Amino acid sequence: MINKEDVKHIAKLSRLGLNSKEISKVQKDLSEILSYFNSLSEIDVSGVEPTFHSTESFLDEKMREDDAIPQDKGVSDKLIEAAPSKEKRHIKVKAIL
Numbered sequence: 001m002i003n004k005e006d007v008k009h010i011a012k013l014s015r016l017g018l019n020s021k022e023i024s025k026v027q028k029d030l031s032e033i034l035s036y037f038n039s040l041s042e043i044d045v046s047g048v049e050p051t052f053h054s055t056e057s058f059l060d061e062k063m064r065e066d067d068a069i070p071q072d073k074g075v076s077d078k079l080i081e082a083a084p085s086k087e088k089r090h091i092k093v094k095a096i097l
Contacts, residue, residue: 001027001031002027002030002031002034003027004023004024004027006030007023007026007027007030008023010026010030011023011026
């Protein structure tokens with residue numbers, strides 16, 4: 001079972017302000033989640049082939065070629081020119097942090 005100090009630490013990292021009632025509820029919920037994951041480790045998967053996709057049909061489908069489509073350079077030049085602040089071919093924006 002996860003302890004209250006761990007819950008407080010996780011809440012602090014997540015920037016959640018939890019009161020004591022919420023801490024108790026989250027402690028119970030997280031303990032149940034971890035218990036579920038522990039039960040999954042008991043399942044025998046030795047005969048299961050690994051896969052990268054959940055559907056078998058996906059493996060048989062052909063994917064289209066990734067062809068580059070040339071763009072009209074005039075359009076990008078017009079967009080860059082319309083920007084209020086730019087440096088060479090880059091649009092400058094205000095920092096958000």
